[in-house]
Amino acid sequence: MGKDLDKVLLTQEQIAARLDELAEQIDADYVGREVLLVGVLRGAVMVMADLSRRLHTPLEMDWMAVSSYGSGTRSSGVVRILKDLDTDVHGRDVLIVEDIIDSGLTLSWLVSNLRGRGTASVEIATLLRKPDAAKVEVDVRYVGFDIPPEFVVGYGLDYAEKYRNLPFVGTLAPHVYGG
Numbered sequence: 495m496g497k498d499l500d501k502v503l504l505t506q507e508q509i510a511a512r513l514d515e516l517a518e519q520i521d522a523d524y525v526g527r528e529v530l531l532v533g534v535l536r537g538a539v540m541v542m543a544d545l546s547r548r549l550h551t552p553l554e555m556d557w558m559a560v561s562s563y564g565s566g567t568r569s570s571g572v573v574r575i576l577k578d579l580d581t582d583v584h585g586r587d588v589l590i591v592e593d594i595i596d597s598g599l600t601l602s603w604l605v606s607n608l609r610g611r612g613t614a615s616v617e618i619a620t621l622l623r624k625p626d627a628a629k630v631e632v633d634v635r636y637v638g639f640d641i642p643p644e645f646v647v648g649y650g651l652d653y654a655e656k657y658r659n660l661p662f663v664g665t666l667a668p669h670v671y672g673g
């Protein structure tokens with residue numbers, strides 16, 4: 495597996511330190527409220543586990559799985575729900591937990607979908623954000639790291655379902671893609 499990696503972009507320590515900061519910010523913002531963390535499967539599993547354990551705000555966790563149809567590698571913003579929430583979000587303060595925002599199209603769809611259910615509020619926390627996300631009208635309150643437009647794996651993020659278990663975020667060597 496070591497040979498498959500090109501470079502480490504974010505170390506375990508860097509991720510942990512940034513999550514400490516985000517958790518502090520979230521706790522400060524949600525004082526006196528209870529938050530419903532909505533993790534987007536499957537990439538957000540690690541962020542959800544590590545962020546939620548840093549929060550003191552009373553919280554519940556639920557999960558959604560969505561698939562976005564796209565041509566090639568770009569997502570189109572046309573989204574299908576593969577697994578819906580088990581929780582009724584009416585009147586709830588929802589915080590969507592994401593691994594990465596690339597085009598932002600999936601997330602912008604998700605935000606409108608949840609708002610349509612009568613939520614009290616919907617905010618977004620993402621570990622990573624790529625530059626293209628700026629092109630879409632989606633207001634992301636909590637961002638771990640702004641990264642270059644490279645394909646990354648690890649810490650929940652996969653390439654063909656592999657590498658999710660890496661404790662850091664890195665880029666893959668070209669030979670992995672068949673290059």
Ligand code: 5GP
Pocket residue numbers: 537562569593594595596597598599600601644645646647651652653
């Ligand atoms: P978008 O923001 O373009 O609608 O879609 C974001 C989704 O695309 C993420 O949740 C993730 O599944 C996938 N994605 C985008 N960029 C990367 C990347 O660099 N690495 C990996 N592994 N997945 C990515």
Ligand code: MG
Pocket residue numbers: 534535536537538592593594
């Ligand atoms: Mg994701």
Ligand code: MG
Pocket residue numbers: 537651652653
């Ligand atoms: Mg993936």
